[in-house]
Amino acid sequence: MLKNLQTELQFFGKYVVQQSRSNLTRQKHNVSRSLYNSIHYKLDEKNGNFDLSFIMDYYGTFLDKGVKGTKSNYVENSNSPYSYKNKKPPMQPLADWAKKRNIRLRDDKGKFKKGNYRTIGFILQNSIFEKGIRATMFFTKPFLVAFDRYPELLSKAFAQDIIDILKDNNNGENIR
Numbered sequence: 001m002l003k004n005l006q007t008e009l010q011f012f013g014k015y016v017v018q019q020s021r022s023n024l025t026r027q028k029h030n031v032s033r034s035l036y037n038s039i040h041y042k043l044d045e046k047n048g049n050f051d052l053s054f055i056m057d058y059y060g061t062f063l064d065k066g067v068k069g070t071k072s073n074y075v076e077n078s079n080s081p082y083s084y085k086n087k088k089p090p091m092q093p094l095a096d097w098a099k100k101r102n103i104r105l106r107d108d109k110g111k112f113k114k115g116n117y118r119t120i121g122f123i124l125q126n127s128i129f130e131k132g133i134r135a136t137m138f139f140t141k142p143f144l145v146a147f148d149r150y151p152e153l154l155s156k157a158f159a160q161d162i163i164d165i166l167k168d169n170n171n172g173e174n175i176r
Helices: 003-026 034-038 060-065 091-100 117-131 140-169
Strands: 040-046 049-055
Touching (some): 003 049, 003 140, 034 060, 091 117
16 A cells, blocks of 8 residues: 555665675675675564564674673674673684684794684684774664665655545545
């Protein structure tokens, strides 16, 4: 019934998803593509009410907003609701990440040690626990840009839908 409004909401959702995915790639946070592939939107309509939701893997919110560390903090994280207190991040995903990135330790002579990625995972786990995770705003920035830009478009689409409904009810006569 409100086709123009629905179309604009779909454009809003597609824009935020596309820009969020682009930001992940541009910021080099796209090693496994798991988070990238998980980002999508869902638009539901019930009785003329629209519900637009954005969905992504759980850890995406931590990457977007950042996490405060126990000993120091990044400036970008000052408004983050998340912080490490006594529970460290999981070690195994960090070891897997290091393996995908081919990060290895060197010995005293500068030669690569035979990789124990578990050790690297442990080092990364402690570093992240102390320093935190820097906020990337990969989702927040495109959402705010779209949110600032779309109210006018949404109101025009809604107004056009009302005009179309009135035309249908008045057998196609012009409405002012």
